Amino acid sequence: MSEFAFEVPTIYPDDLVVDQREAQIDISQDQNRWIDDRSRPHYITGTAVDVELPFTGDKVGFDIQPTTSNFNNPRAHVDDGVISFSIAGTDLTAERVRQQIDGMVASINLHLSWLTNDAQAYNASLGDLAMRTIDHRKEKLLRGKSLLAGLGFKMKERPGASQTFAVPSVRRTIHPSVPRPVASRDPYKPEPILTPEDYEHVLLVMENMVGVMEQSPGAFREIDGESLRTHFLVQLNGHFAGDATAETFNYEGKSDILIKVDRKNIFIGECKFWTGEKGYLETLDQVLSYLSWRDTKAAVLIFNRNKDFSAVLAKIGEVTPAHPKFKKLVQKRSESSWTYLFGHKDDANRELTITVQGYNVPELIKPRILILPG
Template sequence: MYRGSRLKLYREGNLKNLFGNSARQIESQINQKSESYILNVSEVEFAEFLIQSHIIDFPVLDFENVFVESYEKDIPAESFPGNYDVYRGKTYRRDVIVYHIPYTGDIYILGNQGVSSFSISGSIEVGVTEDSITTEIINFNSDPEKIKRDFEDSKRYILSDYHILKKDCEGFNNEVLDFAIGKIKERKQKLLSKNDLLSSLGVPLKKKVGVAETFSIPKPELRKKIKIEPKVYEKGFKPEPTLSNENYQEILKIINDVGKNFERMPSTYIGKGEEDLRDHILLILDPNFEFGSASGETFNKKGKTDILLKYDSDVVFIAECKFWAGKGVYLSTIDQLLGYLTFRNSKTSLVIFVRNKDMSNVITTISEVTETHPNYIRTEKKNGETWWNYIFHINDDRNREINLGVLAFHLPD
């Protein structure tokens, strides 16, 4: 005989409440963390850790592999068709056909009403086993065609709100990471504002002690690798100057425009070395940005091929210019660039000049080998065919993320 739990589809709960509870739990976990943790942790890695138990594993129903079984059951007379000679209040033995519909994912999500709309087409109660949902059809007439039609009717009810819920859950999954990052940033900004106020009082700050630095990780029922809570080893935090992302992207765009000009006017730049090309980029960059210390210090040189932007004594942007010499030199140039960095939220760039005839092969190599670097975290986006935006971390600390823009330009030999 069939046994299992029961689920009334699309009526037992509400996705709006489910999403709201997830948002409140994420925000609560953020607020439980110490000031030091929030000010030092990688926002993205902490957010990815927080949302892993809230990402919805939307169920996939496999109608291609439906199977049936049957068992006998006492059926009340009231459930029989009207043309049967049965007596009210009595039961009669009949075969019950059980359709098993395999599934993967969290089937209990289908017990909720959708957020965006609500179906009035009715619902159906299904049985739930470990790997399938079931619907039962009583065999009154031993008519296979009638049983098939009854199953098709059940299938329509099972799928009545399915795609509504799927769209809502996909929307939630696509937005929850940004929500968590936003809440982390929001709390961090409040802490920074508070610290600025307290510092302005001119007396030492007394820090709270005894605040837990970690919390236990609930056992999520996930089929993917579990993300472990990022650790923070630095207890202090000193706000440091940093370029806004808007200014950073503007700088990269100017470099990209200059590099494209190199490609459009090859005769002008033929035979030029790294330092000559670097200086031309500086020539265009310098008048576009009025950053710097009170003395008006703006873009300065460090070593032979670096471009630096400084604010007071802090470096807030650095670029390395190199001719392409294969993937080994490319990866070592990233190492060289990372070796300069000991500050928070660094904005950096690697400008590659390519004299190889096969530019497409170089583009493919950059795309493939960059992600193999041990400091690589993720790819943000790609602006055109030869402009990549990556997130790396500085040496020995995954919480210290840097932006690395890689731009490649094809120059004449």
């Protein structure tokens, strides 16, 4: 890191050199002289002493205003390794020239002492600054690659370019093709994502659950939300093989259905019973709060036990565009399924795909209380 540290210039007054020459001196503002028109320059021949003061270090330092200043910065011409300035007058003496040279040297040294205090703090922060810059660069590269990956078009390949890797499929297996190194010195590789093909297959499996519910309504009549989620997990894990474990889909915390690769979420599904417009919009907020900017695909499963399922579907289609992060309707997949594009909660330029699916499950049968004669 030392090669990137800022080196404050150091001057060498003992090695300065001087030269003398004639010069034209403007005396129009000299109040000790009678000048009939002071609005114009009035020159007479005088003497100039040219001074060259050697220095080492970064000459950019002379262009920096330190945080501490007396607002009377010395003025001179700075070249590679040399500071040049002149002392001119019509009645110069050796004593006056010496005093002015000493004053200039003292002013430059004072300026550099203030600059040294700032440079010490800057050099001490280089490590943290480098890490923040690297992290920012990584995130910028990943946002660009993930943006292209989410467009659904074939990307142009460049020789030697690192490509966004996605989860390959076998029985449909979801896992990255090669493990990524932890060391930060290796070439940067982007995070895994869920391919559009796998995302569509996940949605299809969940949509097919409607048929299962319709064929066996009794099995779902008295089931609660957690049990419904378990049915979806069983179906999904029947279609997708796990990597290191038997299950690709699982749940943890407040998130209902997850696909994790390298401890990163690449798919999030949320299961909720319909409780009205307010509860539905809060569910969208909840899903968006779970998604980091790397997570681009999610699903919201809305279960309905009201009698008027058509009204629920109409309400979903009506209120979703009212969400503050809503961007557009990508497609209406079916009468009860929509794919939307949302903006990230912290970055409007980051786009997230959320598919909303509605399911009409059999209404819960309330047990009747029988009053038997005593």
